[in-house]
Amino acid sequence: MSFVFTDENLKKIEALKERYPSPKALSLPCLWMAQHQESMVSMEAVEVIAELLDTPPMEIYRVATFYTMLNLEPVGKYHIQLCKTLSCALCGKAEVLKHLQERLDIVPGESSADGKFTLTQVECLGSCGTAPVMQVNDVYYEELTPEKIDEILETLR
Amino acid sequence: MRESKIVSRKFGHKESHTLQVARKHGGYSAIDAAFALEATEIIDIIKVSGLRGKGGGGAPVGNKWALMPQDHDGPSYLAVNADESEPGTFKDRQIMAKDPHLLIEGIIITCYAIGAHDAYIYIRGEYYQFQQILQKAIDEAYAEGIIGEKVMGHDYRLDITIHRGAGAYICGEKSALLESMEGKRGHPRLKPQQKEPEWYFGNPTLVNNVETIATVPFIVKKGAKAYRLYGTDSSPGTLLFGLSGHVNRPGIYEAEFGVSMLEYIEQYGGGVKGGKRLKAVIPGGASTPVLTAQEASCVRLDYEDLRVMGSTLGTGGMIVMDEDTCMVSALKNLLEFYHHESCGQCTPCREGTGWVDGIVESLLKGEGTEEDVDRLLDVSQTMNGKTICVFAPAVSGVIDSFVTKFRGEFEAYLKGAR
Missing domain, CATH: 1.10.10 (Arc Repressor Mutant, subunit A)
Known part of the structure; x- marks a missing residue:
């Protein structure tokens, strides 16, 4: 290559x-x-x-190798990065993570079998006022709920 | 609390990020006023205004500008710090998304004052959407002759370049930021004993936060006195304070320094979510020592009062925690952050952050020992004041505040009470 x-x-x-x-x-x-x-x-x-x-x-x-956002290993077509830092944790991050894991059938650090999704937990995304938040590739999704996750995943299929 | 909008004045307007709307509401009207002055006169105005750096440090801005040599034989630079990564802080993105032209206006004036013809905006990699809005504004400014070969018809060249970071918290430290912009790992530099400018490829460089730069046009246009009408004597002006965590209306609300923290949380945040009682507030981003509800109820939001309370104002990004919050879990969350973000250069920080993270983890698992709580304070002591930058001392302050103020919660895990 x-x-x-x-x-x-x-x-x-x-x-x-x-x-x-x-x-x-x-x-x-x-x-x-x-x-x-x-x-x-x-x-x-x-x-x-x-x-x-x-x-x-x-x-x-x-x-x-110093900068977290640079992927040295292949990632899925959609790289889902869920913020895990304090404000998101206080505002329901755990519930969102659980739902993401169930929907995608993977845990953080893994990619889905079809190679479409990679799930990662990341440190503060600077979106604390609209927690919980995740980033899919370069786009932010804010004020997440399980229902909102379903809607977002539909658009990414 | 009276309304105090200096930086966020145009945020509410529709399409406020466009040049047309910015201009309609006075955008770039400070430029001609600035060019009518000598560079050193602008620095004097900033000094008199008492403007303090809004990225967390709160250092007097005018004094920092005055360190830049006016007769340097070679280029000088401005690096705008848009690496906003302090947990609880999300204010600079509002400026870049809602009024990017205010930032550009501030950059023009600042560059003229320090004799720089090249400005860089170092933006955190995750803020790609906001980077695109900002880039569009910069492109508009070039197309309209606001920046480029001649700044608004004045005989002054200015180029603005956005430099995208890639997910390293430490690059918000000014010297790490410049290392990163030199194409290296973001390792903070040793600090000189005497005050001097920062250096970019060996040339004098000023590093200021986005909000600081965005405050400059108001001061230059309206005068130092107008800025001092807000805030206190030692903390003049306003700040884009923020609220996150357990409040009804999280968000960014500009207020003048010196207002009561509790009043701010009540008035802007609508109080604690679900009618619960307040337990604690982290006053200005994760790296500032936590306050108990009792302390939060009597502190004012300015640099001096938070110092008296044993904490710091930091970025003004408050994280509010209700009565049901487990303070041990909250500390664990922050220690994971620090463990991940330590740049690894200094041993006390690299090893210490992992060590304390491990201790709190074992406490949470119910595997802690009697010595663990004091060991946290002991390791914290070893991390304080023995490293190149202030990352480890900040972590130390966070650990000390959590453990001393909520010691009972830590000890409860030893007794299996939780």
């Missing part, structure tokens, strides 16, 4: 280089572009980014 950036992303990277004092600043933007292309960051992508930014691959790997 090899990795190549799309032409559009390569253009974006070149444009971004103008905005920063050093190309080294672009490791996170490049890692994000790689993840948006392949829904994860592969070792091949790490090497391509290292070459583009004239940095040792180990430096990019060091960064990729």
Whole structure:
């Protein structure tokens, strides 16, 4: 398996280089572009980014392993990330988690058999006023209830 | 409590995030006033206004700006901290979603004051929806000549670039933020003994929170005195305080400093949910020591009064807990957060957060021993003041407050009473 950036992303990277004092600043933007292309960051992508930014691959790997949102393993088409931190926990997160587990037949850290869903519990999403909250890929769903979870899952099928 | 809207003034308008609506309600009207002044005059106004950093630290903003060299031989930068990740805090997203042009206006004035031509907004990776609204506003501003080669016709170049984080709480610490923006792991830097600016690739850099920057246009346009009409002498102005947890109407409501915490919870939050009694309040984001209901009932929302109460104002994001809340479980929840988010650079923090998390877990399982409660305080002591950044000392303060104020609940687990 090899990795190549799309032409559009390569253009974006070149444009971004103008905005920063050093190309080294672009490791996170490049890692994000790689993840948006392949829904994860592969070792091949790490090497391509290292070459583009004239940095040792180990430096990019060091960064990729530090940030929770970068997936180093494949995830489902829909990555459900449920906030588990205090305000959500106080406002019914447990009930929402139980319902998600039953509906998807998986526990946090697992993916559904059809590869469609991955369920993860994450730390504070900064949405405490509309708890409980989850993020599916890049989109927030707030003030969750079991009924609302059913509606959301319908749209993701 | 009187209405005190400075930053949230335009939030209620329909389509408030668009340039058209922003302009209709006075958006960008502070720019010409700012460019009519010398850069140092703006810094003086900010100093006189008493504006304090709204990201949690509460440091005087004008003094921080004054650290930026006006005659630096090379570029200077502004990094706007939009890495809002402190549990209980969700105010900056309101600004970015509801009035992004106010933030851009603040960025323009701040950059002019410190001589920066490049500003970066470091936004937490999870806030992608808000990033898109903000990017659209930036694109609009470029298209209308508000930023770019000439800021609103003035001979001043300014570029604004959004830099997306990727899920690391510690990047909200200003030096970790800059490390991250340099393309590295977000490890906080050692602090200098004397005050100096931050550094981005070796160039002087100012790091300020979104809400701080969004307050600047009001002060420059209306004057330092107008800002001081709100709040107290030492904590002038307003803050986007927030409510979450067991309240009827959670949300963000701007208020002036110095109002009563209980009154704020009653008036804006509609009181404790389900008519229950209040047990505790975390006053300003998870990293501020918890207050008992008794303490919460007599504290005012300003930096000084919370300090007197042995806590801190932090971000002003209050987490309200009712009488049925298990304080041991609540602490466990926060310790899991800290254990996960410790950057791993310093041993007392990396090991300590895991250790205390484990101790509280064994207590909750009914497997705790007599020494465990005191051991929590002992480990907390070892974490305090022995690390590069304030992450571990904050955790230490949280542990101490939970264990000393609710010790009975911790000991109850030893007696199998729960």
